[in-house]
Amino acid sequence: MQATVEEVIRQKDQTEREAQATTSKLNSCTADNKNTERMLETPREKGGLPHRMTSRQVLPPRDNYPKLYSVAVAGREGRKCKLSLRTKDKHTQDEIKRLLKAKINPTEINVSILALKTLRDGRILIEAGSKKEIETLGAKIQERCGEELEINIQKLRNPRVVILNIPNDVTLENAKDTLTQQNTELNLTEGKTDPKFSYTTKRGMKNLVIEVDSNTRKKLLQNRIKMGWTICKVDDYIVAKRCFRCSRFNHTHKECRGIETCPLCSGNHKLKECNTPKSEYKYTNCQV
Ligand SMILES: [Zn+2]
Numbered sequence: 001m002q003a004t005v006e007e008v009i010r011q012k013d014q015t016e017r018e019a020q021a022t023t024s025k026l027n028s029c030t031a032d033n034k035n036t037e038r039m040l041e042t043p044r045e046k047g048g049l050p051h052r053m054t055s056r057q058v059l060p061p062r063d064n065y066p067k068l069y070s071v072a073v074a075g076r077e078g079r080k081c082k083l084s085l086r087t088k089d090k091h092t093q094d095e096i097k098r099l100l101k102a103k104i105n106p107t108e109i110n111v112s113i114l115a116l117k118t119l120r121d122g123r124i125l126i127e128a129g130s131k132k133e134i135e136t137l138g139a140k141i142q143e144r145c146g147e148e149l150e151i152n153i154q155k156l157r158n159p160r161v162v163i164l165n166i167p168n169d170v171t172l173e174n175a176k177d178t179l180t181q182q183n184t185e186l187n188l189t190e191g192k193t194d195p196k197f198s199y200t201t202k203r204g205m206k207n208l209v210i211e212v213d214s215n216t217r218k219k220l221l222q223n224r225i226k227m228g229w230t231i232c233k234v235d236d237y238i239v240a241k242r243c244f245r246c247s248r249f250n251h252t253h254k255e256c257r258g259i260e261t262c263p264l265c266s267g268n269h270k271l272k273e274c275n276t277p278k279s280e281y282k283y284t285n286c287q288v
């Protein structure tokens, strides 16, 4: 037993010595590589997620002069304008990129490309700084590669929030006035408040969905909102994109590569053709 303990201690010492040697070696390496490291450093995005260099190519900015901090920050805050490209034939993503680079010169049409990404579903996604730029680019691609590629400019949507548990006498017509007049301290008239629709939950709670701008969204989420005699909570209104065909999330039936699946019983038929009794429902997305 004694011998074993000594052996363990000896081994431990040995390991520590080795570790020390490795650390000092590593330190000298790091010192050598400092310059390289600095070059590889890229500005972090929101949330501090690391860049995925493999799927993202950022082209150098078109302008050579440095940007003001406020301009750079403003750009990051604003939402990006995107378009996606899909092959009409059987081009691979590399071939699509090659085609683009051969036929389109962004400088010529005054468009600065912020990112060129490959998506998992075979599409290529391009980001540009403004709506105008993405439209110019889209038109040019249509003109020169329209036969090979399908172009889809993504629409930017304003955020939507839901005001929970509003009184019954608040309607779509009077909601805007009620909201702005009863919550004057929030200065809601400055921004966008567009009532879209209201719905009643199973528990009889009436909720109102309104379209707002990002500033108004912040104000509403951070405060309790007075509506008539009620004080209401506000939440983001988020709807997941769900496919009508295969009932899975994050794509639509147009992009679907799955098979017809009933959302209730997971059978291979449409929802309206479902005859399965309620006790035998098996939700597609709940199965492991
Ligand atoms: Zn689908």
Ligand SMILES: [Zn+2]
Binding pocket: 262, 263, 264, 265, 266, 267, 269, 270, 271, 273, 274, 275, 276
């Ligand atoms: Zn069914």
